[in-house]
Structure formats: structure tokens, C-alpha cells
Amino acid sequence: MPRVNFTTGRLAAxxxxxxxxxAFLWDSGVTGLGIRATPRGSPSYIFQREFQGKSARITIGAVVDWSIPRARERAREMQRDIDQGRDPRLVKAERQAEDEATRAAAKSAELTVGEVWALYLADRKPVWGVRHHDDHLRLAKAGGEKATRGTRGRGVTIAGPLHSLMGLRLVDVTAPVVEAWAAKEAKTRQSSARLALRCFKAFLNWCAEHADYKAQMQSVNPAKTRRTREALGKALAKSDVLLKEQLPAWFAAVRAHPGPVMSAYLQILLLTGARRTEILDLTWKDVDTRWKSLTIRDKVVGERKIPLTPFAAQLIAALPHLKKNPFVFASATAKDGRITDPRAGMQAACKAAKIEGLTPHGLRRSFKSLTEWLEIPAGVVAQIMGHKPSATAEKHYTVRPLDMLRVHHERIEAWMLEQAGIELKPEAEPQDGNVAQFIA
Known part of the structure; x- marks a missing residue:
């Protein structure tokens, strides 16, 4: 094949x-170096020599991207590979893989906590409950949106505890950084920061186990340090609970509440021992008046069925059915279509009853505590409340059907009403079936 000395002019022509x-043009300066051109594509440098008895052709790169000296040097490198018994095609593939890995590592090093946090939430969403997923969104939210409530007088929403960490590069999340964050958050919202820390530790553990992010992680989870724990302190056990002698005053105040939906909600919260969001999320499809049961969306086991006791059934039957609204404790003004925050109603009732410090979750604690007066089996109470079984026999050998739970649950309700001085009067109940049939 005729060869010519490569010059800029010859290559351009x-x-x-x-x-x-x-078509091919071969260089006289370096054996095997040439240019390949096609009618449509731009010319490219190539290197072609015999390797192990067969012709091997490797593309070096486009003429516009490579200078002549640089192309000649790469061709000499490939010739040395052949002289050493190495296939230049494999060497090129290895180099490309190394370059790609280097670029990927550089890109990964620039990833921010916020970018990986979004991927983490998407990955874990199928195995999380809705509330747990929403908590993660809330903890990292930016804030700054106009609002009239919960802004501490600012007029705009407050950023979540983890938001200040979202802009950091993942590789820059170190123990001192987390410790400084904890010290700052502890001054204004210690409880929220403790929850944020637990969620952030789980996030960093996930990153350390993920192939794409583990290279950016510290050898030890930076959120697990003594200084961080000390800054946020330990959560104290809550003790807000209704005493037996407080039942008359509390029921009287709640039943006198001007909002019938809130009044019924708070009473049922106490009479079922459920979590506050479990009752808030109750829909008419979950209320079965035929078999007298409530289907609760449980954060532990997915869902559970508990008895629909007589007084609770009367409270639910008396609630208004808002058109096209599926929620039992509906609200015509709330964005979600149901009561969103029962704390104001709870505080108003407790103020009227002269009971201090009682929270909606305190009603769940009260249900468990008040059952001690009746010596109800602990496993029965746990099953109604949705607590995990605490013993092997409970987990694997004790199965209580709904009718067995009903015997105990109705006894609990009757005792509470007796202590409160409320007489359960027989009233007309909805027809047998699901209350959903009465929705307009």
C-alpha cells in the first residue's frame, strides 16, 4: 500500500x-497508522497490523479530535502491545472501561445528599407505609411556602430538619458535619431532630450497601457518634394518660364539642386504642355493620380487623355522609377530605375538662392503661391496638377470631361508659352491610 507523510494539508484534502x-491513506512515519474515510462520515485515524496471523484494525479517533503527533504516539503504543503479545483491541477495551469507571467515580463524587435521598425514597417506597414515606419527605422539605398555620409567625413554612444537609455532596457527609447539624437542630426542635437522625442513619446505611454510592461513604456511619447522640438527648417516655376518675369530665367535654365529627373522632380514638392516623384514614368501606367490624390500616401488619363496638357504631352512624367523600371523619374544607390535625379539638376539650397535657396519642396510652382495671389479657389488648406480639406463643400459636375479641372489647367499652356516667341507649342502626352504601 502506498504511504505518504501525514501533514495537515494532506489530511484536509x-x-x-x-x-x-x-478509502484509506497510510502514514509513512509510523507503520500501520492510517486514515479511513467514507462518503458520509468524517475521516478517522486507524491502526492496522497483523496479530497472531490475522489482520487487526483498531479505530483511534476522529481526525478533527486528534493531532498527527498524538495519533502517531498512540499507534506506536499499539505496536508495542503487539510486540509484547497483547491484543491492542483488548487493551483499548480495557482502557475505555477504566476511563468510564473514572468518569463514573468523578460523577458519583459530585452527587448531593438530596439527589441520592430522592433515589433512596423511590427504592424504599414499595416496602414502606405511606406515613413513613411522608415523614421522610417532610423531614427534608425546603419550606418557604406561604402558610397561615405552623409557621411560628413567619407566614411561610419552615424547612425540615434534614433540609440543610440535602445540598451537601454525599462524600462530604462526615461525623463532624453531622455533629454540628445535631447541635444546631437541638436548640429549636430536639424531638423532630431525633426522628430525622434515625431516618438519616438508615439512609447512610443504605448508601454504604449500594454499589453506586459506597465508595463515597465513610468507613463508619458518620451519623453514629456519641457527640451526635448527646446533642439530641434521649426521648423521655410519655406519661400523658386519662385516669379513671377523669373519664366523666373528659367525655362530657368531648361530647359537648361543637364539631360532631371531631367529637366522635376523639371518643372512638379512646374506645379503640388505635393510632390517631389509623382512625383519621378510616373510610366507609372499612366500616362493616353486618359483621360489626372496623378494618384498620396498620403500619405494622398492613391491616387488622377489630370489633365495631355498640357505642362506637352509634357514633359512626350519626356522622354526616359528605357526597363523594370516602372518609368517615370527613371535612368539607380540608385538602385531603378529612380531619388532618385533631390537636386543636383535643386541646379545647381538655381545657374544658381541666385536664392538662393530654395528647391524641395519650388516648391510645389511656386505652391500654385503663384495661388494667378489668384484667383483660395482654394479648387481646395488643391485638386490638395493633401491637406486635411479644412472645412466641402469641406470634405462632394464639389466633383470636373477631368474635373472641368482641367479648373483651365490648366489656372495655361498657366499663368506660359506666365510669363516665354514659348510658348506652339502643338506637336504630344502619341496615346490615357496609356503611358505604349510604354515601350519596
């Missing part, structure tokens, strides 16, 4: 004839 599929 070289082109493939239109009647040919490809």
Missing part, C-alpha cells in the same frame, strides 16, 4: 470518492 464505500 483527503476524501473518499463517491463511487467507493471507503
Amino acid at each position: 483527503f476524501a473518499c470518492p463517491p463511487d467507493k464505500a471507503q
Whole structure:
């Protein structure tokens, strides 16, 4: 094959004839270095030599991207590979893989906590409950949106505890950084920061186990340090609970509440021992008046069925049915279509009853505590409340059907009403079936 000395002018003038599929021009300076051109594509440097009895051709790169000296040096490198018994095609593939890995590592090093946090939430969403997923969104929210409530007088929403960490590079999340964050958050919202820390530790553990992010992680989870724990302190056990002698005053105040939906909600919260969001999320499809049961969306086991006791059934039957609204404790003004925050109603009732410090979750604690007066089996109470079984026999050998739970649950309700001085009067109940049939 004729060879010429590569110059800028010769390369610029070289082109493939239109009647040919490809054309080659070979360099006289370095054996095996050439240019391949096609009628449509731009010319490229190539290296072609014999390797192990067969012709091997490797593309070096486009002529516009490579200078002549640089192309000649790469061709010499490939010739040395052949002289050493190495296939230059494999060497090129290895180099490309190394370059790609280097670029990926550089890109990964620039990933922010916020970017990976979004991927983490998407990955874990199928195995999380809705409330747990929403908690993660809330903890990292930016804030700054106009609002009239919960802004501490600012007029805009407050950023979540983890938001200040979202802009950091993942590789920059170190123990001192987390410790400084904890010290700052502890001054204004210690309880929220403790929850945020637990969620953030789980996030960093996930990153350390993920192939794409583990290279950016510290050898030890930076959120697990003594200084961080000390800054946020330990959560104290809550003790807000209704005493037996407080039942008359509390029921009287709640039943006198001007909002019938809130009044019924608070009473049922106490009479079922459920979590506050479990009752808030109750829909008419979950109320079965035929078999007298409530289907609760449980954060532990997915869902559970508990008895629909007589007084609770009367409270629910008396609630208004808002058109096209599926929620039992509906609200015509709330964005979600149901009561969103029962704390104001709870505080108003407790103020009227002269009971201090009682929270909606305190009603769940009260249900468990008040059952001690009746010596109800602990496993029965746990099953009604949705607590995990605490013993092997409870987990694997004790199965209580709904009718067995009903015997105990109705006894609990009757005792509470007796202590409160409320007489359960027989009233007309909805027809047998699901209350959903009465929705307009």
C-alpha cells in the first residue's frame, strides 16, 4: 500500500470518492497508522497490523479530535502491545472501561445528599407505609411556602430538619458535619431532630450497601457518634394518660364539642386504642355493620380487623355522609377530605375538662392503661391496638377470631361508659352491610 507523510494539508484534502464505500491513506512515519474515510462520515485515524496471523484494525479517533503527533504516539503504543503479545483491541477495551469507571467515580463524587435521598425514597417506597414515606419527605422539605398555620409567625413554612444537609455532596457527609447539624437542630426542635437522625442513619446505611454510592461513604456511619447522640438527648417516655376518675369530665367535654365529627373522632380514638392516623384514614368501606367490624390500616401488619363496638357504631352512624367523600371523619374544607390535625379539638376539650397535657396519642396510652382495671389479657389488648406480639406463643400459636375479641372489647367499652356516667341507649342502626352504601 502506498504511504505518504501525514501533514495537515494532506489530511484536509483527503476524501473518499463517491463511487467507493471507503478509502484509506497510510502514514509513512509510523507503520500501520492510517486514515479511513467514507462518503458520509468524517475521516478517522486507524491502526492496522497483523496479530497472531490475522489482520487487526483498531479505530483511534476522529481526525478533527486528534493531532498527527498524538495519533502517531498512540499507534506506536499499539505496536508495542503487539510486540509484547497483547491484543491492542483488548487493551483499548480495557482502557475505555477504566476511563468510564473514572468518569463514573468523578460523577458519583459530585452527587448531593438530596439527589441520592430522592433515589433512596423511590427504592424504599414499595416496602414502606405511606406515613413513613411522608415523614421522610417532610423531614427534608425546603419550606418557604406561604402558610397561615405552623409557621411560628413567619407566614411561610419552615424547612425540615434534614433540609440543610440535602445540598451537601454525599462524600462530604462526615461525623463532624453531622455533629454540628445535631447541635444546631437541638436548640429549636430536639424531638423532630431525633426522628430525622434515625431516618438519616438508615439512609447512610443504605448508601454504604449500594454499589453506586459506597465508595463515597465513610468507613463508619458518620451519623453514629456519641457527640451526635448527646446533642439530641434521649426521648423521655410519655406519661400523658386519662385516669379513671377523669373519664366523666373528659367525655362530657368531648361530647359537648361543637364539631360532631371531631367529637366522635376523639371518643372512638379512646374506645379503640388505635393510632390517631389509623382512625383519621378510616373510610366507609372499612366500616362493616353486618359483621360489626372496623378494618384498620396498620403500619405494622398492613391491616387488622377489630370489633365495631355498640357505642362506637352509634357514633359512626350519626356522622354526616359528605357526597363523594370516602372518609368517615370527613371535612368539607380540608385538602385531603378529612380531619388532618385533631390537636386543636383535643386541646379545647381538655381545657374544658381541666385536664392538662393530654395528647391524641395519650388516648391510645389511656386505652391500654385503663384495661388494667378489668384484667383483660395482654394479648387481646395488643391485638386490638395493633401491637406486635411479644412472645412466641402469641406470634405462632394464639389466633383470636373477631368474635373472641368482641367479648373483651365490648366489656372495655361498657366499663368506660359506666365510669363516665354514659348510658348506652339502643338506637336504630344502619341496615346490615357496609356503611358505604349510604354515601350519596
